[in-house]
Amino acid sequence: MTDPIPRQETEVEAAWTRVWRTLLIRGIILVLVVAALGMGIGWLVSGMTGLVGGAVGGGLAAVFIIITLVIMYLGRNMGLTAIAGFLGIGFLFKAFIFMIVIWRIKDATWLDGTIAFFTIVVAVIGSSLVEAITVVKGRVPYVDPEAR
Template sequence: MTDESARQETYVQAAWTRVWKTMLVRGIILVVAVAVLGMGIGYLAAGTQGLNGGAVGGGLAAVFIIITLVIMYAGRNMGLTAIAGFLGMGFLFKAFVFMIVIWRLKDATWLDGTVAFFTIVAAVIGSSLVEALTVVKGRVPYVDPEAK
């Protein structure tokens, strides 16, 4: 067995790679959209403090997408059920992070709390939707005939 044949991806591994890349592209689009819209609307609504609130929401969207990408990458060889379970645990972890961030930023004077809250909510809902759509529409077979 040569090194080249050992490194070739199976059909299922290639399918998971496509799903992961799709998640990466959709995640980048989500992060840019949340950051730009949050910061733009925040600046129009509350000036510099609103801009800061939108930036916090955009940053949190990036953190949420990175958590999802790490879970999907780590679980790529575990099967669809395992990944779905890990993504569910990731959602609970994100909810915990959401609560901590809201708690820590509730009295911050350098940002507009309302803009930050709505931008963070958009990040949470958007990342959950991107996750769900990507995993549901990802066409990964359950059985890998090439696996040994």
């Protein structure tokens, strides 16, 4: 019996893998920074409710980055235009999540709403910046001569 030759990753697939890995690393850093600063400032400003508000913002930052990572992982072989379209849809989905979370926690007594709001806003802006910078600086060729 012959051993099948494993499929080699093309140059474009390898470039998308690098972009995805970079986004993963930057996303983890963003989530840790947003959570640590939100929870730390929240604790200093309003105690335990501020700490919980910062944790909600950090958790939402993680959700936003995970949504983008899933979109980019699933769309890595679809081409640049498809990924851009899916990322646009993902942005709208994140905006919808943002509105629902703000609506649900506006009257919560177990967290400081102001700390949660500002941490969530930083999470939204930060995740959008991380995504944009990573995709723009990712050097992915438009044409894959090795594709079959």
